[in-house]
Amino acid sequence: MEPSGWLDPAAFWAMYDDGEQQVRRVAAGTSVFGLVGWPGDRATGEWDLGSTPPTVATLIHGSDTGTPHVTVRTTTQDPVVDVSLQRMRGGVHDSGPQMIARQHALQEEMGDDVVLPVDGNRTVFTVWQERDGWWAAGSHDGHGLVLGVRGMDPATIELVRILDFEPYFEGRRARLRAARGEG
Numbered sequence: 001m002e003p004s005g006w007l008d009p010a011a012f013w014a015m016y017d018d019g020e021q022q023v024r025r026v027a028a029g030t031s032v033f034g035l036v037g038w039p040g041d042r043a044t045g046e047w048d049l050g051s052t053p054p055t056v057a058t059l060i061h062g063s064d065t066g067t068p069h070v071t072v073r074t075t076t077q078d079p080v081v082d083v084s085l086q087r088m089r090g091g092v093h094d095s096g097p098q099m100i101a102r103q104h105a106l107q108e109e110m111g112d113d114v115v116l117p118v119d120g121n122r123t124v125f126t127v128w129q130e131r132d133g134w135w136a137a138g139s140h141d142g143h144g145l146v147l148g149v150r151g152m153d154p155a156t157i158e159l160v161r162i163l164d165f166e167p168y169f170e171g172r173r174a175r176l177r178a179a180r181g182e183g
Contacts, residue, residue: 067151
């Protein structure tokens with residue numbers, strides 16, 4: 001380990017490669033959704049490796065700081081509960097009862113229904129507008145789907161089951177190299 005607390009590149013990438021191989025094994029037998037024909041940056045996001053199938057598998061489309069940006073979470077959990085937790089992530093919240101009350105309020109908040117294509121099927125999502133984007137929750141073929149979107153209109157979104165994860169792995173590695181100052 002280097003004095004900064006960061007692993008040296010060889011140790012970091014060996015550890016990262018192990019984790020990526022775990023995601024590859026899980027992804028091979030899991031339905032994970034992403035955007036159709038996305039031409040820009042892509043990366044893997046949060047993946048649950050502690051259960052089969054994973055309770056969440058996340059694919060990111062676009063840069064973390066720019067627009068457009070779309071996060072697609074495929075989950076085995078209730079997508080309305082998941083989206084309420086995601087909406088809480090970015091803000092400052094009280095702890096304990098106040099936080100739980102806020103989560104329940106978000107779950108009860110009415111959104112607008114929009115129909116998005118998922119694997120070519122018309123699928124109803126509930127959309128909540130936020131200051132800098134929007135969130136959506138829906139279900140398709142037994143999977144919860146949660147979208148976090150900046151800089152795109154819902155009418156431009158089309159989801160499909162992703163079979164080739166390599167562009168997402170490559171994108172994640174590129175983001176990590178940049179964050180570590182390795183290129």
